[in-house]
Amino acid sequence: MHPDDLKKILDALSAADVREFALKTGSFDLALKRGPQAVSAPLAAPQLPAPQAYAAPAPLAAAPLAQPQVPATPADVTPAASPAVSEAPASPSTEAPAPSAPASAGTPVKAPIVGTFYASSSPDAAPYVKVGDTVAAGQVLCIIEAMKLMNEIEAETGGVVRQILVKNAEPVEYGQTLFVIE
Incomplete structure (x- = not known):
């Protein structure tokens, strides 16, 4: 895409107060989201650092957080859920022998x-x-x-x-x- 075409798109979106815009043509994809900052600032920042930020910190942050939380949470939830599930069928099975x-x-x-x-x-x-x-x-x-x-x-x-x-x-x-x- 030519820089002049991009400038025209940005000007038109600003004038129309459009918050999100996506364009796909052939091998070119453009996605714009307008926040409190100017439209051109989010274009440059999220496109390059975002893949790096998600690629590197995700495994590092997910592994330490997921390991302590996963064993603790299922261990706490499973015993609580098991008696509740066991108690719920106990009532119907108490009722079932009466007709039996x-x-x-x-x-x-x-x-x-x-x-x-x-x-x-x-x-x-x-x-x-x-x-x-x-x-x-x-x-x-x-x-x-x-x-x-x-x-x-x-x-x-x-x-x-x-x-x-x-x-x-x-x-x-x-x-x-x-x-x-x-």
Whole structure:
């Protein structure tokens, strides 16, 4: 780029109060950032010293700072995070045995997918099954909506529905017990 062209660009940017400007043509790249100083001062200073400043001090500054901080910080964070993670699943697993206890008296029907539980085919329709109903293997028990698809959940074994553990229109997770059939 010719120096006269550069001068014209700088004058136009100053007149328009432009703070940042970038120009790429072929093998020539120009990036200007205007701060509290004049536009020409940042052009000369950051272009040459910046690569040297980042190349030399970065490894020297990063190595001493990273080594003391990295072992101290993960050691402090990991034990704190591990009990919290361990405690959080402890509560659900405390709740899980409660439904499992009645499941020992019957066969649990678990959600094969994540989605929304529906007890009937439409809001106006009667539910597929109620507590106390006798069901046959292969009979539809409910619908789980996943990604706008309605998936019928069928009984794997025949028997009497002893418990319905999910309310209509509730979200369910994979493996969550929906029914207990005895």
